[in-house]
Amino acid sequence: MLKEVIIVEGKQDIVAVKKAIDAECIATGGYSLLTKTIEKIGQAYEKRGIIILTDPDSPGERIRRYLVKRFPYAQHAYISRAAATANGDIGVEQASAQSIRLALAKLHCTTFEPGNEFTYADLVDDNLTGHSDAAIRRKLLGEILGIGYANAKTFLQRLNHYGVTRAAYQAAIIQLEAKQ
Structure with a gap:
């Protein structure tokens, strides 16, 4: 099992990630994050570390920016738009297990210097x-x-x-x- 907790946008994203890797996930529920969700992410951040894996679209980037302000040492994984597009929709839930594993293999962390x-x-x-x-x-x-x-x-x-x-x-x- 992956040590860090993966932060995604929705429940279907969790299903897709779990097909790719054994990991705990937390869904933000979109951009209107509830206080209890932020607290849950905060606990994971402090205890295990988090990996932000949002959709490669504007709302996903907005969520990522919002989270990084609160959790500056979070790691980041990115799936390309092409790999996350299927059936006329774009998102982590559309990505293949291989694309998710590839994104998690190329983690990045924001540095303060x-x-x-x-x-x-x-x-x-x-x-x-x-x-x-x-x-x-x-x-x-x-x-x-x-x-x-x-x-x-x-x-x-x-x-x-x-x-x-x-x-x-x-x-x-x-x-x-x-x-x-």
């Missing part, structure tokens, strides 16, 4: 902003690095806050170039 390894110039140099294919390239690079899709500003923040090394970034850029 963020690095400044990466700059906006890196994004420009690698066509991750200011280029017609920038959004697609960020999406693919985010999948490779396991930091999810984001706009340029948030992508840069994740690179610097999630402890991505220059070597890992360069290896991911090479892998990205090979895909395109």
Whole structure:
């Protein structure tokens, strides 16, 4: 059984996660988190640690931002939009067990002493902003690095806050170039 508790949005997400891995899960019930749910997440955070695995959509990102303000040392797992889309719906519950395991294998934690390894110039140099294919390239690079899709500003923040090394970034850029 996984030590950390996985935080997801709904009951169907719990079902999908349990098909992939033996883990305890807590459902937020969407963005309107109840006080008792926050308390339950807080207990898990203090005792075992938590992994935030929300849907790769706007509401999922809003929930993630809300949780990280309260639980700053939480770990983050990201499933790509493509892997989490099926039957005209997007969410963790749509992802395969393999996609969930892959996301959990690429965990990241926000650091409080963020690095400044990466700059906006890196994004420009690698066509991750200011280029017609920038959004697609960020999406693919985010999948490779396991930091999810984001706009340029948030992508840069994740690179610097999630402890991505220059070597890992360069290896991911090479892998990205090979895909395109």
